[in-house]
Amino acid sequence: MPYELHYWPTIQGRGEFVRLALEAAGADYVDVARGCAGEGRGVAAMMHFMESSEVQRPPFAPPFLVDGKVIVGQTAAILLYLGPRLGLVGKSEAQRLWTHQLQLTVADAVAEAHDTHHPIASSLYYEDQKPEAARRAREFRQVRIPKYLAWFESVLQRNPKGNAHLVGARLSYADLSLFQLVAGLLYAFPKACRRALNKTPGVDALHGSVAQNKRVAAYLASERRIAFNEDGIFRRYPELDA
Amino acid sequence: MPYELHYWPTIQGRGEFVRLALEAAGADYVDVARGCAGEGRGVAAMMHFMESSEVQRPPFAPPFLVDGKVIVGQTAAILLYLGPRLGLVGKSEAQRLWTHQLQLTVADAVAEAHDTHHPIASSLYYEDQKPEAARRAREFRQVRIPKYLAWFESVLQRNPKGNAHLVGARLSYADLSLFQLVAGLLYAFPKACRRALNKTPGVDALHGSVAQNKRVAAYLASERRIAFNEDGIFRRYPELDA
Numbered sequence: 243m244p245y246e247l248h249y250w251p252t253i254q255g256r257g258e259f260v261r262l263a264l265e266a267a268g269a270d271y272v273d274v275a276r277g278c279a280g281e282g283r284g285v286a287a288m289m290h291f292m293e294s295s296e297v298q299r300p301p302f303a304p305p306f307l308v309d310g311k312v313i314v315g316q317t318a319a320i321l322l323y324l325g326p327r328l329g330l331v332g333k334s335e336a337q338r339l340w341t342h343q344l345q346l347t348v349a350d351a352v353a354e355a356h357d358t359h360h361p362i363a364s365s366l367y368y369e370d371q372k373p374e375a376a377r378r379a380r381e382f383r384q385v386r387i388p389k390y391l392a393w394f395e396s397v398l399q400r401n402p403k404g405n406a407h408l409v410g411a412r413l414s415y416a417d418l419s420l421f422q423l424v425a426g427l428l429y430a431f432p433k434a435c436r437r438a439l440n441k442t443p444g445v446d447a448l449h450g451s452v453a454q455n456k457r458v459a460a461y462l463a464s465e466r467r468i469a470f471n472e473d474g475i476f477r478r479y480p481e482l483d484a
Numbered sequence: 485m486p487y488e489l490h491y492w493p494t495i496q497g498r499g500e501f502v503r504l505a506l507e508a509a510g511a512d513y514v515d516v517a518r519g520c521a522g523e524g525r526g527v528a529a530m531m532h533f534m535e536s537s538e539v540q541r542p543p544f545a546p547p548f549l550v551d552g553k554v555i556v557g558q559t560a561a562i563l564l565y566l567g568p569r570l571g572l573v574g575k576s577e578a579q580r581l582w583t584h585q586l587q588l589t590v591a592d593a594v595a596e597a598h599d600t601h602h603p604i605a606s607s608l609y610y611e612d613q614k615p616e617a618a619r620r621a622r623e624f625r626q627v628r629i630p631k632y633l634a635w636f637e638s639v640l641q642r643n644p645k646g647n648a649h650l651v652g653a654r655l656s657y658a659d660l661s662l663f664q665l666v667a668g669l670l671y672a673f674p675k676a677c678r679r680a681l682n683k684t685p686g687v688d689a690l691h692g693s694v695a696q697n698k699r700v701a702a703y704l705a706s707e708r709r710i711a712f713n714e715d716g717i718f719r720r721y722p723e724l725d726a
Contacts (some may be wrong), residue, residue, distance in 0.1 A: 298642050299582055302589045302635050316588040318560070323581055339556055339565055340541055346558040347544045353595060361616065363604050363623035374603065374616045381605035393544050400540050476577055 245271040245324075246308035248288040253474035254426075254467075256317045256352065257305040259345075262418040263321060266462040267328035273466070275304075311450075318345045321415045331348060341409050344416035346396065346425050351390045351465040356475045358382045358482055368472075368479070379482035383434035387427060391442040394420055398444035405444045406451065413455065420445065421452035426476030431483045487513040487566075488550035490530040490543075493718035496668075496709075498594065499547040501587075501652060504660040508704040509570035515708070517546075532699045560587045563657045583651050586639065586658035590665050591656040593632045595670060598717045600624045600724055610714075610721070621724035625676035629669060633684040636662055640686035647686045648693065657695065661693035662687065668718030675726045 245264060249257025251273075264271045277283025288304060291297050291313060300317030307323065314320050322342055325331030331341045356364075361378040362371040394408070403411040408420060424445060427435040439446040452458055461467055470476055487506060491499025493515075519525025530546060533539050533555060543557030549565065556562050562582055567573030573583045595628045600607075603620040604613040636650070645653040650662060666687060669677040681688040694700055703709055712718055 243631075295638075295642075298644065299585075300635070300638060300642070301585075302592075302632075310580075312578065314585060316585045319581060319585045319588055322584065323566075336554065340560060342564065343541075343543075343556065343558045343561045346561055350544075350595075353592075357599070357603075361599075362619045363627070365623065365627060371619075374619070377604045377613075377616070381607065385605070385607060390544075393542070396537075396542060400537075400542070402540065 243310060245269060246274050247305060248274045248291065248308065249305040251276040251285060252468065252471075254422075254470060254476075255305070255474050258422055258468075259304050259317050259348075259415075259419050260307065260320050260324070261466075262422055262458065262461070263324055263328055263330055263415045265466070266413065266418055266455060266457050267330055268457055269324075274308075298361050304387055318342065318349055321345055321419070328415075329332050330413065330418070332410050332412075332414070335336050337409055341416045344394075344408055345419055347393070348416070348419040351386070351423055352426075352475060354382060354386055355430065356422075359477050359479060368477070372481075375479075375482060376380075379431075380484075383431055383482075383484065387434055388438045388441070391424075391438045391445050394442050396440035398448065406448070408448070413452075416478065417448060417452055418458070421458075422478055423451075424449040426470070429470040430476040430478055432478075433483050454470070485552060486570050487511060489513055489547060490516045490533060490550065492548040493518040493527060494710065494713070495659055496664075496712060496715070496718075497505055497547070497716050500664055500710075501559050501590075501657075501661050502547050502549065502566070503702065503708075504664055504703070505566055505570055505572055505657045507708070508655065508660055508699050509572055510699055511570055516550075520541040560584065560591050563587055563661070567657050570657075572655065572660070574652050574654075574656070581657050583658045586636075586650055587661055588631075589635070590658070590661040593628070593665055594668075594717060596624060597665075597672065600672075601719050601721060603644050610719070614723075617721075617724060621673075622726075625673055625724075625726065629673065629676055630680045630683070633666075633680045633687050633711065637684035637686050641691065647648060648690070650690070655694075659690060659694055660700070663691050663700075666691040667695075672718040672720055674720075675725050 245281060247260055273287040274283050275285045292301060299313055305317060306313060306315040307320045314323050331338050358379040359368045359375050361374045397408055398405040408416045517527045517530040521528060524662055534543060541555050547559060547563045548555060548557040556565050600621040601610045601617050603616040608715050639650055640647040650658045660705050
């Protein structure tokens with residue numbers, strides 16, 4: 243039975259971290275909310291899990307994964323669940339914990355990237371919080387992007403198995419997620435992200451090598467990859483980059 | 485060998501979620517940064533792990549846990565590691581994953597609580613972002629606190645083992661963390677949090693019952709519990725409550 247990924251159908255968002263893992267592993271999955279209502283899919287099928295009082299373990303928000311009777315929400319928890327099943331994490335507890343720690347740090351960076359355009363309220367438009375966004379984005383560009391990427395660079399450089407991967411000598415979901423973080427930052431903050439990447443060559447190289455992974459490359463070239471856009475987490479508002 | 489908890493010594497902050505788990509389990513631990521430099525403790529001992537290039541798996545930020553050769557950062561990852569060791573999570577994979585998902589949702593709420601007083605930049609003072617804080621706090625009070633607490637209420641009410649605990653019939657680290665979230669919200673937003681709790685009686689009751697847990701009560705009454713203050717995540721600025 244295929245995995246069911248449930249996420250908003252028109253943005254990459256946090257769902258993309260799960261999608262990349264499923265794609266990189268060649269897993270059989272259905273992107274439920276992007277399907278047709280006539281086939282029991284679509285946004286309504288997703289909302290059922292969030293709104294029905296019969297769901298014993300309701301997700302707080304998309305993305306969530308349905309695997310038979312298992313329902314898992316929270317991006318990092320989904321990857322914690324999928325990692326071993328998809329062969330995208332090492333076998334030891336230490337490796338799994340470290341990979342998860344990296345994922346949680348990617349998640350923190352993603353939340354901060356979101357708040358550059360929504361520093362006041364997700365329920366308001368960007369246009370309703372532009373001055374605040376300008377201030378927050380400046381801090382994000384000048385302090386936070388460099389700090390996050392420098393930390394991932396140190397993780398790569400200290401990996402005893404070499405700097406081609408964050409953990410051990412093989413692709414893990416943390417590599418995929420760092421790729422996605424960098425891709426998003428390059429979309430939203432092309433100038434600031436490029437400046438930071440120039441100081442973090444290992445991160446830059448990892449972003450490039452993941453994009454060339456055979457399955458990932460095929461996915462990125464497919465219609466399954468939603469383009470970055472200004473409804474998602476990573477938005478290109480030129481006034482927020484510099 | 486006792487667990488080593490590393491966290492900023494003058495605030496509860498995110499370290500408190502780990503401290504509560506260690507205390508509720510009666511675990512042997514050292515609160516390293518609160519110790520004396522003369523004994524090899526203090527903030528310098530903590531910073532060593534963050535700054536030394538010899539640490540193979542450096543934490544991005546405190547809190548982090550040191551257990552022999554294991555170093556784990558990210559609050560939720562620390563609890564993922566400690567949960568089974570301290571008897572604060574169920575035995576099945578499904579229970580552990582669900583407990584972790586709850587913890588990650590507490591973490592999201594905590595990050596939002598922090599950003600009510602620092603919506604622009606952690607590197608600036610609250611006084612440098614007061615108008616933005618007022619806007620963000622209004623959204624947090626009116627939309628986010630009710631939404632988070634209502635979700636935890638539904639989790640409690642749908643627990644097939646009863647609504648005394650979030651997962652199963654025993655105390656888990658998710659219960660402790662929800663207690664701490666509510667305690668922090670009651671400190672920072674006494675009016676708004678009380679209004680939300682009046683609609684979420686299960687969450688209100690859980691907050692009360694965890695506080696009466698024998699070990700937790702002893703801890704809360706001890707000097708080991710740092711008082712809430714205006715350097716931490718939950719800050720009482722009356723102008724942000726209403």
